[in-house]
Structure formats: structure tokens, C-alpha cells
Amino acid sequence: MAMYRYRGRNRNGVLVNGKLKSESEKDARIKLKEKGVNVMELKALDSWLYKDVSLFQRVTTKDLVIFLRQFSTLLHAGLSLVDSIEILAKQTSNKLLKEGLSTVSEDIRTGASFSEATEKQRHVFPPLFTNMIKAGEAGGNIEEILDRLAVYYEKQHATKQKVISAISYPAVVGVVAFGVVVFLLAFVVPTFADMFSSFGSELPWITAFVLTLGETMQQFWWLLMLLVLGMGVGIAVMAKDKRYKYYLDYALLKMPIFGGLLQKAAIARMSRTLSSLFSSSVPVLQATSIVERVVGNEVLAKVIRDSRNSLEKGESMAEPMEKHWIFPPLVTQMVVVGEKTGSLDSMLGKVADFYEVEVDQATERLKTAIEPLLIVGLAVVVGVIVAAIAIPMFEIFDTIG
Incomplete structure (x- = not known):
């Protein structure tokens, strides 16, 4: 919606002016005509004060x-x-x-x-x-x-949701676990420090370590939060700048456990997009240029750019792909066959089908495997903190007894 300032005459010939919100200039004129206003001047107000706030709005x-x-x-x-x-x-x-x-x-x-x-x-x-x-x-x-x-x-939506679903669960559990550990170290563990110091005897190494960590956390927890926030802002800035996004995408693709899933999802997206463009008779150079912009991964985009340069020289599209680690042999072989038989759209469609199934299976395997690992990891961390406090307590009870 935009705001328009109008000036005209009403049915009685009286000069009128005012402001009107409308989707377009044409729609504004229709509305004014229905009100009986003969428009003499109509001007869109470009100031941000008159525009709908759409900062977080997008077409999904x-x-x-x-x-x-x-x-x-x-x-x-x-x-x-x-x-x-x-x-x-x-x-x-x-x-x-x-x-x-x-x-x-x-x-x-x-x-x-x-x-x-x-x-x-x-x-x-x-x-x-x-x-x-x-x-x-x-x-x-x-x-x-x-x-x-x-x-x-x-x-594309289905593949994206599967990847988000696979990553969001461990991310949420990880954040909660981190918050629990920080709370225990910063606010619970230090309360036992005075009692253990009055005990007089030497504390077990695990208790001394946890108490030192707790005191440090109590004093500098705000610095830890700033570091986490700074890392988040830094990653967000890197993701918007192509010069740094390449290295961010590279690191994500090389990440243990999740890297393979992200690689399969990126290949599925690229193959599906190219297949759709080729099957719609979009010229190959134009299609690769579009995919380079929309693939969403700068490592993959660089290889596609090299493939387009190879095509411009009259060479094979598959040659740059064969030289890069991101493309498994299956992809490059299918592209080679597609180029030789003139069925590149069909071959890429098959590649996309294969990797979409792979993403589906990988996310299910990941969910099945990572849930017990997260639970065990959290139990070990919390267990160490509890044990560090409990062991000296048992010694105190034995001394009193």
C-alpha cells in the first residue's frame, strides 16, 4: 500500500484535497471517482513515514x-x-x-x-x-x-524443511544444554565454594577444577554472552558478503556430521534448478548464470561459474565439476552422459531425484543417531558438575560420622 496526496473538486465543484492510501495510482483514482472527486492532481508520497513497514516481510x-x-x-x-x-x-x-x-x-x-x-x-x-x-x-x-x-x-521447500528439521533439533538442545551448564557454573557451584574452603582439607582435582571454572564464569559470564553474540553477528555479516560467505560455506560443508547433509541438499537444489531451466528451453549460459545466483552456496556457485566459462570456450560443462571435491562421481558422470546424448535436463532431473531421497534418508538417520548422543553428552557434563560437588560432601559426612 502507498499513500497518495490528491487535489480535485467534488460533485458540488468545491475544491478538495487530502491523502488516500491505495495499492496503486489507478486504484486511487477509482476510489476517488467513487467518492465523487474529479481528480486534478494525484501524487505518491515517497517518504518512509507513509509506507507500510515491510522490513521483515518477504514472499516465502x-x-x-x-x-x-x-x-x-x-x-x-x-x-x-x-x-x-x-x-x-x-x-x-x-x-x-x-x-x-x-x-x-x-x-x-x-x-x-x-x-x-x-x-x-x-x-x-x-x-x-x-x-x-x-x-x-x-x-x-x-x-x-x-x-x-x-x-x-x-x-525445494520440502528439501529445505528437511534440512532445517535435522539441524534445528540439535541446535535447540545444544543451546538449552549450554544455558543449563552456564547457570550451574555461574550461580549454583559458587555457593558451595565457601563451605568447601572452610572444610580445610585438599579438594579432589575435579572439584577444584569445577569451582575455579564456576568462579570464572560468575565473574565473566557477561563476557561469554558478548562473545556468543559477537560470533552470531559475525556469521550474519559473513553470510551477506560474498567475499567471506565462500569461506563460511566451505567450513559448513567440511563440518562433521552436518557437512555431508548440506552438500547433498546443495547438489539437489542445483540439479533441480538446472533441470527445470533446461527443460523450459532457457539457454544454457543464461541457465547457469541464474543457478549461480540462486543456488545459495558460494562454493557450489564458484564451480558453476567455472562451468559457464568452460561452456563459453566451447568446452565441457562437466570438466570443472570433475576437478572439484564437492561433486561426487555420480553427478559428473550423469552430466557427461547428458551432454553427449543431449538429455542434460533429464540427467540432472535424475540427479536431483536421487539426492532429494538421499537428503530425506540422511535427515532421518541423523535424527535417530544424534538424539541419544545429545542426551548422553548433556548427562556427562551435568554429571561431572554434580559429582564435583557430591564427592567432597560425602567426605564431610564421613568426617562428621
Whole structure:
């Protein structure tokens, strides 16, 4: 929604002015006409004070899937492109998507193609979407492309959710365990320090170690929190800067336990995206350029960039892939076969199917294996702290007895 300042005359010819919130200039004129205002001047107010706050708002994969499925259904039912877009703009609950569709509808009515209109709304429609729509317009199969896009985003969403599910459980348990240990060391253990010091005898090494750790934690717990917060901010900054994101992605891919899962998910995403673009007749150089931007992993993106450079020289796409550790032999062999037989879209689709199943199985194995490990790890840490306090207590009871 945007705010507009208007000036005009009402039905009685009296000069009126004011402000009006509307989705577009066209919609604002319609509203004013319904109020009986003959518009003489209408101007959008660009100040941030008049704009809807959309800092944390975005179009999710789920929003896109719902939109694409409904859009395809309306077109198959015989509705025109513009009418379908306007209906969906009214139905969607996502404000960003609603505004984007309204603007796209206006652009199409003024003579722009669907792909040209969506390309102007890059904050709403990803490059992959726009380029596949462009290919659909050229081939006259928009409905088929929309169905293909919906399947693509559904698979991407499913794979992403599986990875998030596999990582979030140990992350949450780890954070809770860290909080429990910090609390015990900073606030519980120091309460026993005076009692043990009055005991007079030498304390067991484990008790002395835990007490020292507890005193340090009690004095510098705030520094630990600052370090954790600083690490979080640092990772967030690195993730936004391509110069550092490469090293962050490299470290994540080499990480024990989770690295293999992230590698499989990245390969599945790349293969599915390339397969969808190739099967929609998007030129190979343009397709690799799009995948480089949307794959979400800078290590993988660098190899794709090298593959595109290899294609520009008239060489094989698979050659840079064969030289890099991130691609298993299965992927490179399928790409080689696809290049030789002219069925690269089909081969990449098979690779994507294989690795999507691999991600599914890996997440299940990870959940099964990591739960007991986390429980045992937490039990050992808490057990050491309890034992460090209990052992001197038993000695005190024996002395008293």
C-alpha cells in the first residue's frame, strides 16, 4: 500500500484535497471517482513515514507454490492472464505479493509482457521465475511452465524443511544444554565454594577444577554472552558478503556430521534448478548464470561459474565439476552422459531425484543417531558438575560420622 496526496473538486465543484492510501495510482483514482472527486492532481508520497513497514516481510516459497497452483488452475479454466492475476492479487494474504501482482497487472494492461512486468518486481519474483516465464511465453506454454515452477518450488521447500528439521533439533538442545551448564557454573557451584574452603582439607582435582571454572564464569559470564553474540553477528555479516560467505560455506560443508547433509541438499537444489531451466528451453549460459545466483552456496556457485566459462570456450560443462571435491562421481558422470546424448535436463532431473531421497534418508538417520548422543553428552557434563560437588560432601559426612 502507498499513500497518495490528491487535489480535485467534488460533485458540488468545491475544491478538495487530502491523502488516500491505495495499492496503486489507478486504484486511487477509482476510489476517488467513487467518492465523487474529479481528480486534478494525484501524487505518491515517497517518504518512509507513509509506507507500510515491510522490513521483515518477504514472499516465502509456500506463498509462491500456492500462487502458482492457483494461477495455473485459473488459466486452465479459460480466464485471461490479467484477470487471473487480479483475482489472485485480491486473494493472497501476503502484502508484498499482493502489491507486486497489482503492479504486474497494471504493467501488462499498458502493453508489457508478463515476464517484463515480473522482472521489474525482483523483490517479489525470483530470477528463475522470470526467466522460465519468458521461456514459456516464447514457447506458448505458460500453463505448463507454471505447473513446472510449482513442482520445482514444492520440491525445494520440502528439501529445505528437511534440512532445517535435522539441524534445528540439535541446535535447540545444544543451546538449552549450554544455558543449563552456564547457570550451574555461574550461580549454583559458587555457593558451595565457601563451605568447601572452610572444610580445610585438599579438594579432589575435579572439584577444584569445577569451582575455579564456576568462579570464572560468575565473574565473566557477561563476557561469554558478548562473545556468543559477537560470533552470531559475525556469521550474519559473513553470510551477506560474498567475499567471506565462500569461506563460511566451505567450513559448513567440511563440518562433521552436518557437512555431508548440506552438500547433498546443495547438489539437489542445483540439479533441480538446472533441470527445470533446461527443460523450459532457457539457454544454457543464461541457465547457469541464474543457478549461480540462486543456488545459495558460494562454493557450489564458484564451480558453476567455472562451468559457464568452460561452456563459453566451447568446452565441457562437466570438466570443472570433475576437478572439484564437492561433486561426487555420480553427478559428473550423469552430466557427461547428458551432454553427449543431449538429455542434460533429464540427467540432472535424475540427479536431483536421487539426492532429494538421499537428503530425506540422511535427515532421518541423523535424527535417530544424534538424539541419544545429545542426551548422553548433556548427562556427562551435568554429571561431572554434580559429582564435583557430591564427592567432597560425602567426605564431610564421613568426617562428621
